[in-house]
Amino acid sequence: MAASQARLRTGALTALAKGPQSRAELARQLGVSRSTTSLLVSSLLAEGVVEETGDDVEGSKPAGRPGRRIALVAQHGYYVGIDFGRIFIKTAISDANYRIIDESSGDFDIEMPAEAALDFAAAKVEQIIAASRVDRRQINAVGIGVPGPVDAATGHLHAGSILARWVGTDVPGGLSRRLGLPVYMDNDANLGMLAESTYGAARNANVALYVLLSIGVGLGIAINGKIFRGATGIAGELGHVVVDEHGDVCRCGSRGCLEAKISVHALAKALVASHGEISSDEMLRKAAAGDVGANRVVADAGALVGRSIGALCSYFNPEIVIVGGELMRAGDSLLNPLKDAMRRFSIARATENVKVVPAALKEQAELIGTLLFAGEKSRAASPAEQLFGGNEHE
Numbered sequence: 001m002a003a004s005q006a007r008l009r010t011g012a013l014t015a016l017a018k019g020p021q022s023r024a025e026l027a028r029q030l031g032v033s034r035s036t037t038s039l040l041v042s043s044l045l046a047e048g049v050v051e052e053t054g055d056d057v058e059g060s061k062p063a064g065r066p067g068r069r070i071a072l073v074a075q076h077g078y079y080v081g082i083d084f085g086r087i088f089i090k091t092a093i094s095d096a097n098y099r100i101i102d103e104s105s106g107d108f109d110i111e112m113p114a115e116a117a118l119d120f121a122a123a124k125v126e127q128i129i130a131a132s133r134v135d136r137r138q139i140n141a142v143g144i145g146v147p148g149p150v151d152a153a154t155g156h157l158h159a160g161s162i163l164a165r166w167v168g169t170d171v172p173g174g175l176s177r178r179l180g181l182p183v184y185m186d187n188d189a190n191l192g193m194l195a196e197s198t199y200g201a202a203r204n205a206n207v208a209l210y211v212l213l214s215i216g217v218g219l220g221i222a223i224n225g226k227i228f229r230g231a232t233g234i235a236g237e238l239g240h241v242v243v244d245e246h247g248d249v250c251r252c253g254s255r256g257c258l259e260a261k262i263s264v265h266a267l268a269k270a271l272v273a274s275h276g277e278i279s280s281d282e283m284l285r286k287a288a289a290g291d292v293g294a295n296r297v298v299a300d301a302g303a304l305v306g307r308s309i310g311a312l313c314s315y316f317n318p319e320i321v322i323v324g325g326e327l328m329r330a331g332d333s334l335l336n337p338l339k340d341a342m343r344r345f346s347i348a349r350a351t352e353n354v355k356v357v358p359a360a361l362k363e364q365a366e367l368i369g370t371l372l373f374a375g376e377k378s379r380a381a382s383p384a385e386q387l388f389g390g391n392e393h394e
């Protein structure tokens, strides 16, 4: 299959993942002619991955086949997702079309020993399976997101990774043994990018960046609608780019990393002299309410990360930059200085048309990404259900 044809096919299936659509609607979303879309739909119908629904599109001619909506043939089973943050854990269970049936979030400490963390996570998953009343034999796979780089070839945490207490532990294998289910792991920012590409702000973008600003700083890169992981899975370690060589030593061992400067914890710490001990939640609330000091640290953080994004725009020439994570709660007091710095620190042509927007899926992007990743991996593992054409979607 020619690459453009494969891309069109993936585009159509991704669009249909959001619900049934008419041929005209599909043509509009894909940006191709109706006749090209009709040919594509005919081949998908022949493959048996889509079907015509009974309901006619409003206003179409009676009995006219082109008026029928096209839907994905229903997938079977369920997916479970776990988003590991540094101080939280979120879990969700969805059907095979990624509609969330149940979800939960709670406190977590990523500094706890890996085996204890896996026991804790497995218990959370058991709770959500029980609450959803889903028959666990119908669960296809579990996807997990972690705030650190994952080796793209092995699916394990990178040796020397910043999750010091987890290195050397087979995280997906350990969880898989506890749950009796296949488990697939990826970096959280990659998963946020995957979710925004599929359902969020990057739906129609070929080249997109997703910047995750939270206790850590991460970056997901989508090229031609696919997540770019680099040679070994480290692509996007934006948080550990050095922005101040005399800055504080970072947990990665380097000095003055972007993350050490602008994590929500670092920003809250910068307010101790003026505001006393303040939590990152409180700092974000104050920033949104117009507190001058809180706004200042948030604006400076936006300007600093904007510099790095400007450089990224010169490297990748994206159509859209999506900003996610809890720091985005600060809204325009973060985003405006970020945009200014991005434009100042890039080739003008690289940023003149770049859209900079908050994550459409807000702070749920990573969790939705874990479900999508579970689906992607489990379909690739079962050849009969390679709906998206295997490696084309990898």
Ligand SMILES: [Zn+2]
Pocket (backbone or CB within 6 Å): 239, 240, 241, 250, 251, 252, 253, 254, 257, 259, 260
């Ligand atoms: Zn670092």
